[in-house]
Amino acid sequence: MTQRILGLLAVLALGGVVGLVGVLAHRAYPWFGLVAVLVLTLVAAVFVRAWSSWPALGVFTAGLAIAVSVFAQEGPGGGLLLVEDALGWTYLVGAAGAVVLAAVIPAKVLVGSHDVA
Numbered sequence: 001m002t003q004r005i006l007g008l009l010a011v012l013a014l015g016g017v018v019g020l021v022g023v024l025a026h027r028a029y030p031w032f033g034l035v036a037v038l039v040l041t042l043v044a045a046v047f048v049r050a051w052s053s054w055p056a057l058g059v060f061t062a063g064l065a066i067a068v069s070v071f072a073q074e075g076p077g078g079g080l081l082l083v084e085d086a087l088g089w090t091y092l093v094g095a096a097g098a099v100v101l102a103a104v105i106p107a108k109v110l111v112g113s114h115d116v117a
């Protein structure tokens with residue numbers, strides 16, 4: 001039980017880190033960074049789903065959403081990291097799409113068949 005809780009906490013932290021990197025990189029390296037962080041989000045979500053299935057993917061998504069929503073708020077100096085423009089909206093919709101894509105991949109593709117020839 002303790003291992004399961006620690007695993008879910010690690011997945012939550014992974015979601016937060018992916019969200020942090022996504023918010024920073026999509027703005028720092030326009031379009032190239034956007035594509036890179038969307039690929040990162042997809043790979044991380046597929047990894048989490050293959051590693052621990054549905055509950056972990058939900059926790060990963062929560063960590064990602066928390067990080068993105070925190071950085072979408074106005075900072076103390078009035079600055080924003082996630083701006084409401086084409087780049088920001090593309091990142092938000094793309095990250096959500098990456099998680100949905102990871103969710104709809106058939107389980108057999110993720111774990112393979114266990115038939116030994």
